[in-house]
Amino acid sequence: MxxxxxxxxxxxxxxxxxxxxxxxxxxxxxxxxxxxxxxxxxxxxxxxxxxxxxxxxAKTKGELLLLVQNAKYVEALEQGRADAETVPSVLDAVMAIVRPIVECNRTQIDNGRTYLREMVFGDPEEPRHGAALAIVAQAEEAIAAALRRDERVTEGDAATRAHIVSAVMFLSTAASVNIGLSVEEILQDIRRQVDVLLPR
Missing domain, CATH: 1.10.10.60 (Homeodomain-like)
Known part of the structure; x- marks a missing residue:
């Protein structure tokens, strides 16, 4: 019983x-x-x-932001994964995963940039920072899975390329020179860079 x-x-x-x-x-x-x-x-x-x-x-305002944004990023990642399932092209599937994450980050630009800074430079042992890093790892796994649709991309290459895509996404959304860009302009920039990573 x-x-x-x-x-x-x-x-x-x-x-x-x-x-x-x-x-x-x-x-x-x-x-x-x-x-x-x-x-x-x-x-x-x-x-x-x-x-x-x-x-x-939460010990700091940064931790409070992580607490708030982590939940939003999880939702964005889930949306991206679902969208990627319906897209046959590798590049389009990667961008389907990236799009809602970028949109989430740009909803309130200062919050998005601060979140990324807290995530990267915060203490990974602190639970909210650790959760943010886990979301990044999950996003990279989803991107790697999309990249592996191309049979020429090995498991190791897919993981490395997914890590590069993650870095590109981070820099494109967080860079001061891109503050004035629209979501679509940022996505176009990311798409151009991701396209270079794909096998020819």
Missing amino acids: PVAPRPVGRRERNKQEKFDRIVAAATELFAEHGVDEVTTQQIADKADIGTGTLFLY
Whole structure:
């Protein structure tokens, strides 16, 4: 006979409710004002908690941004994977994976650029940074799978090329010189670079 799951205690429920309020507050404030214009005090006030409590959940504003953006990036990656399934061309399949990630990153440009910086330069041992890096690894795996549709691309070559595509995507979306570019212009730039990587 299966054991019934233990009910969640009041303390755990309170922690989860606070966490949910923090995420909702940070999501709304970052979307409205951008990460650079929001203070941790504003997030704490909106979540109706003290700043000390806020720092129990995230030590920095960068970690809060990772918390918010990681969920969005997972959704973008899932959309890209689904879109790639229906595309026969290798290049188009790779770009189907890349497109929603770039769109996600460009929804609020400063947030996207800060997220990428936090992801790359943050402490990989910190759980939210680790989760961001895991999303990158999953994106590279999806890109490698699309590249392996071409039988001339070996497993190792696909992984290396996927890593290069990831770097191209990062640089194209994060570079200061590209701040004024539209999503379509960035995608065209990425597409040109990815096309060079494909076997002839």
